[in-house]
Amino acid sequence: MRRVIRMGYHSLEAVKRVLRTGMGHCQGRGCLRLIARLIQEETGIPASEQKLPRPRPPLKPLPLGLLGAFEDEERSSKDQVRING
Amino acid sequence: MRSTADVVVIGAGVIGAATGYYLAKRGLKVLVLERDFPCSGSTGRCIGGIRAQFSHDLTIRVMMESVRMFRGLSDELGEDVEWYSGGYLFLAFDEKRKQAFSDAIAIQMRYGLDVRFVLPDECEKIAPGLDPTGLIGGAYCPTDGQANPFKVTYGYLEGIKRMGGGLVAGCEVKQVNRVGDKVVSVTDAKGHDYACNMVLNAAGCWADEVGAMAGVKVPVTADRHESLVTEAVERVFNPMLVDYRSDGCYFVQHSGTGHFIGCYTPVPLVPGHDVEVTEEFITEMPRRMVRLVPKLAGVKVLRQWAGSYEMSPDGNPLCGETSVRGFYVSSGMSGHGFMFGPALGRLMAEQMVDGRASIPLDEFFLSRSFGKAEAMK
Ligand SMILES: Cc1cc2nc3c(=O)[nH]c(=O)nc-3n(C[C@H](O)[C@H](O)[C@H](O)COP(=O)(O)OP(=O)(O)OC[C@H]3O[C@@H](n4cnc5c(N)ncnc54)[C@H](O)[C@@H]3O)c2cc1C
Ligand code: FES
Numbered sequence: 126m127r128r129v130i131r132m133g134y135h136s137l138e139a140v141k142r143v144l145r146t147g148m149g150h151c152q153g154r155g156c157l158r159l160i161a162r163l164i165q166e167e168t169g170i171p172a173s174e175q176k177l178p179r180p181r182p183p184l185k186p187l188p189l190g191l192l193g194a195f196e197d198e199e200r201s202s203k204d205q206v207r208i209n210g
Numbered sequence: 211m212r213s214t215a216d217v218v219v220i221g222a223g224v225i226g227a228a229t230g231y232y233l234a235k236r237g238l239k240v241l242v243l244e245r246d247f248p249c250s251g252s253t254g255r256c257i258g259g260i261r262a263q264f265s266h267d268l269t270i271r272v273m274m275e276s277v278r279m280f281r282g283l284s285d286e287l288g289e290d291v292e293w294y295s296g297g298y299l300f301l302a303f304d305e306k307r308k309q310a311f312s313d314a315i316a317i318q319m320r321y322g323l324d325v326r327f328v329l330p331d332e333c334e335k336i337a338p339g340l341d342p343t344g345l346i347g348g349a350y351c352p353t354d355g356q357a358n359p360f361k362v363t364y365g366y367l368e369g370i371k372r373m374g375g376g377l378v379a380g381c382e383v384k385q386v387n388r389v390g391d392k393v394v395s396v397t398d399a400k401g402h403d404y405a406c407n408m409v410l411n412a413a414g415c416w417a418d419e420v421g422a423m424a425g426v427k428v429p430v431t432a433d434r435h436e437s438l439v440t441e442a443v444e445r446v447f448n449p450m451l452v453d454y455r456s457d458g459c460y461f462v463q464h465s466g467t468g469h470f471i472g473c474y475t476p477v478p479l480v481p482g483h484d485v486e487v488t489e490e491f492i493t494e495m496p497r498r499m500v501r502l503v504p505k506l507a508g509v510k511v512l513r514q515w516a517g518s519y520e521m522s523p524d525g526n527p528l529c530g531e532t533s534v535r536g537f538y539v540s541s542g543m544s545g546h547g548f549m550f551g552p553a554l555g556r557l558m559a560e561q562m563v564d565g566r567a568s569i570p571l572d573e574f575f576l577s578r579s580f581g582k583a584e585a586m587k
Contacts, residue, residue: 139247190507193497209442
């Protein structure tokens with residue numbers, strides 16, 4: 126991350142476009158503050174003045190079947206794929 | 211303040227980055243000017259699909275060249291662009307669609323594309339877990355694939371820098387200046403001038419605004435497309451699945467990470483630059499995905515977002531020199547700008563340097579009259 130910031134990517138949005146930071150399971154809720162601090166250390170731009178990437182739904186990860194309101198229990202329960210650890 | 215370059219490229223999406231790279235390779239000094247940061251436009255919102263299955267001759271030829279270039283792109287750029295040849299499977303649920311695919315396949319085969327119409331049982335083999343209800347077959351090309359739009363764009367931009375060119379982020383072009391009918395420079399929002407011989411308008415869905423700065427009409431309109439990504443799961447299948455029904459969708463599993471990523475084209479279309487997301491999409495898209503592949507029901511959605519397609523009147527790119535000498539455009543990719551990137555970038559560089567591309571681009575020229583629309587949008 127420090128290498129990318131030193132390449133000239135000086136905002137959370139710009140770093141996100143290179144490294145996909147904040148695009149995983151926590152959706153940035155945990156990690157973005159830490160990344161803002163790294164940017165502050167490397168560039169001097171105070172973390173409190175850095176613009177956060179636009180939050181996007183869902184607030185927490187939700188299953189496709191639930192969002193798509195599948196009522197057919199059998200269809201959505203049998204033979205499901207395994208989640209990567 | 212004043213800088214000089216041979217070519218000023220406006221926009222650091224995949225089109226500006228790729229074209230700039232091949233111009234730099236021809237020995238020109240290239241400066242890419244970007245209003246925000248690289249990939250802040252449509253390129254950073256794209257789902258990374260690459261295919262040669264189209265209905266328009268020139269599009270098929272250019273995309274076949276792009277696929278060829280994607281195969282060698284990691285070596286060319288010294289950056290793993292995550293090219294993966296997982297294929298594309300277009301699904302037909304009625305005779306009319308089947309006919310349209312068969313017609314397109316006949317054209318594609320003339321150019322030597324490895325493509326065929328497959329029956330439902332083979333569709334299920336290609337995409338295990340696909341529910342074949344109502345399916346009458348599909349158009350399948352195993353050499354289509356996917357790559358990472360960020361890696362590709364940054365790879366090209368770093369290449370431009372290595373060859374002595376540059377990227378200026380946070381630089382909004384406000385004026386395109388000419389003397390007589392010839393472009394001479396551009397001016398940014400801070401009043402900085404960039405003198406040059408040629409300007410490339412690669413401003414994506416804002417190419418109309420940039421064109422207007424030189425008095426050139428670029429008939430590009432923005433259409434909103436929403437998208438979502440799921441958590442990473444075990445490998446389910448390789449191809450991009452495309453369901454063209456009015457309540458269909460298209461999605462693919464990322465080859466490296468295992469995330470599913472996909473979108474659909476809303477009916478009716480949603481014109482404008484607004485990239486807000488909707489509740490309709492985050493309930494409709496899962497419904498459509500699980501209908502096609504029921505065993506995905508338990509897979510969780512991480513995020514939804516939206517971006518713009520930069521649409522041209524006929525769904526084909528708008529390229530070439532404009533009525534202002536030295537002022538070029540490459541936009542109007544109509545949902546396919548990422549996959550067009552490598553080949554169209556190189557061909558446009560040839561067009562700009564040699565006055566003619568090795569695959570002639572006349573049918574994409576801005577000056578054409580707009581006829582038949584692309585059937586495999
Ligand atoms: C949800 C979604 C999914 C997609 N999926 C695919 C896919 O699978 N495969 C595919 O091939 N394509 C796909 N696309 C389409 C693809 O993303 C676009 O066609 C492509 O990214 C266009 O690239 P571009 O460089 O022309 O435009 P952009 O990436 O939009 O770049 C244009 C740049 O110009 C800058 N700019 C604008 N005005 C100015 C100015 N005045 N001064 C300086 N800079 C300026 C902008 O900030 C922007 O960064 C998808 C698009 C969306 C929205
Ligand atoms: S999104 Fe991965 S740790 Fe925050």
